[in-house]
Amino acid sequence: MASRLNNLAAFHQKLAKANRILAICGAGLSAASGLPTFRGAGGLWRNYEATDLATPEAFAEDPGLVWLFYAYRRHMALQVKPNAGHHALAALAKKNPNFLCLTQNVDNLSPRAGHPPSQLRTLHGSLFTLKCSSRSCNYMEPSNTADPLCPSLAPASVSPPDPSQPAKIPLLDPSHPLPRISPSQLPQCPRCQESGKQSLLRPGVIWFGESLDATMLSEIDAWIDQGGPVDIVLVVGTSSVVYPAAGYAERARTKGVTSVVTVNKEVEKRMWTRQEDLAFQGGAEEWLGKMFEPLIGALPGGGNE
């Protein structure tokens, strides 16, 4: 029996017969673009745990601090480029209208690679969406890439001269005091302002303790449920045996035979215990172009911008 690890020929056979394809992408997809993700334990920003800044409570307590953190992430995301993994997924989407891509990344790199918006769902929102922080207002502003976003957040829009030493810029040096930013210096919701209220705009990302967009989730469920079998579930830059990828793979399998294909730096045997499953060990930027090549052709310059 042929190996189910790093077997391009086996994947090409599946791809040739596949109609409906679902991808679930995690932080590993953007790693090769050079972005820190700050998710999970040990993600420090200055001397703050990044997870402590990504909550509604932190925003309520010190919106200026939380905005500086997000303004820095917006700035950094604008400095990097989509990699060959983003380009390969975007090219596959253009070739196959029955390919839906879910991403946990908020960095906007898939849209920048030209991924058709109708075939992309950003599970955790986007750094470049602004939304009203008031629960009674649903104002939302998509695709705001202003950098700096406003004068008070300009200290976050400074690039480190050496990207491998980000702590060398004043904003990231914990011995440098942070600028104090009052709420009145932060972006305000224009809709609330019209009705004489004052509400801050906040980053349009899902914070810890918040639920994902219910409409988006039911659209994804409907996509899985309302067509033929999902032939391939691609799990890119995250683990296929933990939520949410594991949940989507399980749901897809109820429709028929689904090959779950993992592309991740870390793979483990339980990802390919079923004979229809495959795994590729390494970065999305190394593998996806080769995997999709029979359909999308060779990516120019290996697909890296």
Ligand SMILES: [Zn+2]
């Ligand atoms: Zn509002």
